[in-house]
Amino acid sequence: MEAHRKSCFEALRHKNACSIDELKSRLRKLYVQDLKVKRDKILKDKRDIVISEEDDVDFFKRYCREFFGRHEDPVDVDDALLHQIWEEIRLEEIENAEANLVESLVDHSSGDQIVCPVCLKMPAQLDESHCLTCSCGLKFPLPNHINLRDFEATLLTGNDIHSETCRSTPMYEVCPTSENSLQFTSSCESCLYFNIILETPI
Structure with missing residues (x-):
């Protein structure tokens, strides 16, 4: 599975001038910004926003097209790979958020907070x-x-x-x-x- 994943990454990297690592870095920044916007809306009104996984993936694919600078989608055949990259980013950020929350709980559960x-x-x-x-x-x-x-x-x-x-x-x-x-x-x-x-x- 890991070998297949790496070969897919290499195939996509050769197909496009921009590296997958750069793409993932930019997407991660966008994803974190998007999480902050959603969190603020949820804190303001929990019924104000409903975001599905399909919305996230559609956003991801649109950004890929802009990132690669093509008028037509050059990675239609790699939808599974695109979803996998996005899922990696999402899971990494969820793990980071959970770790930060645990740390926050420990820090704030002191004598005066x-x-x-x-x-x-x-x-x-x-x-x-x-x-x-x-x-x-x-x-x-x-x-x-x-x-x-x-x-x-x-x-x-x-x-x-x-x-x-x-x-x-x-x-x-x-x-x-x-x-x-x-x-x-x-x-x-x-x-x-x-x-x-x-x-x-x-």
Whole structure:
């Protein structure tokens, strides 16, 4: 399999003046940029964007045509190879993203920070007024008798209970009530799970 892959790469390299390595380097940069755009849209509104694998591959093939500077597609017979290159890039970036997330979780789970339960990306911490805050926009006042570790433990307990019957990831959000209070809630669209984790007066 590896020998066939290398021979295909060599055939494509001889067919075109530009090297496959250069193509992969440029595609990787484009793919990372594209991931950032998708991530920002998803964080803004999870229903705002739906991207399929076919969209990615179509984009890849269009870029190949522009990269090779031909009016007609010179690599129609190499669709499988193009898909393989794209899949390599995609898997490498997924592995990098997962490694970075694990590192982030370890770094942020210190005494004065936790990973924000709302965005799952940035660190959340207590400000001077004992509010849980994050740069994603989260702001929730914690009672004085509850510290960051206690709050995190409550989140983990609720998450464990939910995961016993559902594999989906619950969503956390702050919801105002009609009684001048804020609720920190956990919900899941897959199983209709809903839990008020904490409620504090405004």
